[in-house]
Structures are given as C-alpha cells and as structure tokens.
Amino acid sequence: MRKFVLFVGGLVALLVLLANLGPMVLLAVSGWLLYVVFKKFVKSDSTAAKVGWVIIGLIVLSIVFSNIYAVIGVAAAYALYWIYQNWNKDDSDPVVDVMDSDDPFTNFERQWAEINN
Template identity: 45%
Template sequence: MKKFGLFAAGGIAALILLANVGSMLALAVTLVLLYFVFREFMKAKSTSAKVLWGIAGIIIASATLANIPALLGLVAAYVLYLVVKSWRSDGHGKQESGDPFTSFEKEWRNLKQTK
C-alpha cells in the first residue's frame, strides 16, 4: 500500500512538473534578465540611463511576477525527488548491514540467548 501511495504522489507531482516546465523556464529567464538590469542600473551614471534601466526593470519584474505559478512546479519537483528517494530507500535500505544498532531487536534476542 505504501508503494501505491508513493506511485500516486509521484505521478501527480510529475504531471504538475510537466505542466509547469514552460513557466519555470520563463521564470528563470526573467530572473536572469532582472539581475542583468539591476546590475546595469547600479552601474549607470546618468539620471536618464537610470530611468531607462528602472523602466526596463519594472517591465521585467512584472513578467517575473506573472510566472510565480512556476513555484508550484518547483515544489512538485521537490516532492518528486522525495518520492524517488523514499522509493529507492525502501528497496535497498532493508539490507543487512554490519552495524549492530540497525536492528536492535535482533541483537537483543541474540544477547538474551547467550545468557
């Protein structure tokens, strides 16, 4: 049942991630452009250059705010990462290891039998 829940959560997260890939790319591009405009605004010496870079910054900031739903895609990518990590640890994490503290009950039975 746990595998089914992980499969369902992973499938939903994958669909949300695929639906938001374009918006995530647009958000990344606008953030890079906004960083570039901010750098140029700070380097500008004249008032007219600062005004032009400020206007460009406002336009690009509005485009960035329009892509805020891409954050849902980022959350879906993180959930998908957690699902894959949990899925892999279920299959491979139950192997016997040499650490006596990984299976306390088994070690306690062995200790009680030796007395």
C-alpha cells in the same frame, strides 16, 4: 501499499511539473533578466539611463510576478526528488521482539541493530 501511494504521488507530481515547465523556464529567464537590468542600473552614470533601467526593471519584475505559479512546478520537482529518495527506504524495524532478559544471547540481535543504527 506504500509503493503504490508513492507511485501515484510521483505520477501526479510529474504531471504538475510538466504542466508548469513553461512558466518555470520563463521565471528563470526573467529572473536572469532582472539580474542583468540591476547590474546595468548599477553601472550606469546618467540619471536618464538609471530611470530607463528602472522602467525596464519594473517591466521585467511584472513578468516575474506573473510567473509566480511556477513555484508550484518547483514544489512538484522537490516532491519527485523526495519520492525518489524514499522509494526503497524500509520502514520496518529489523528486530521485532525485545527481550527483557540479561542473557547476552537473547538480546544480541537487538544490540546489533542498535549499534548499526
């Protein structure tokens, strides 16, 4: 049952990721452009150039904010990574019975499991 739920969750996350792939690429490109505009703004000497870079930066920033839904795609990518990491994880405890005896042979499995964890 656990693997079925992980499979369905992975399938949904994959579909969401594929649906948001375009906005994710555009968000990354516009973030890079915003960085380039900032670097050009810092290097410019004249006031007119700085005003021009601020206007271009605001235009690029509006593109960044219009693609903010790409964060959903990033969350879907993280969900896929989490599902991949937890696919073969075993939730069961290796020792089911815990004996309250002082006999070392009856508690050996429990102690061995505690050492390994």
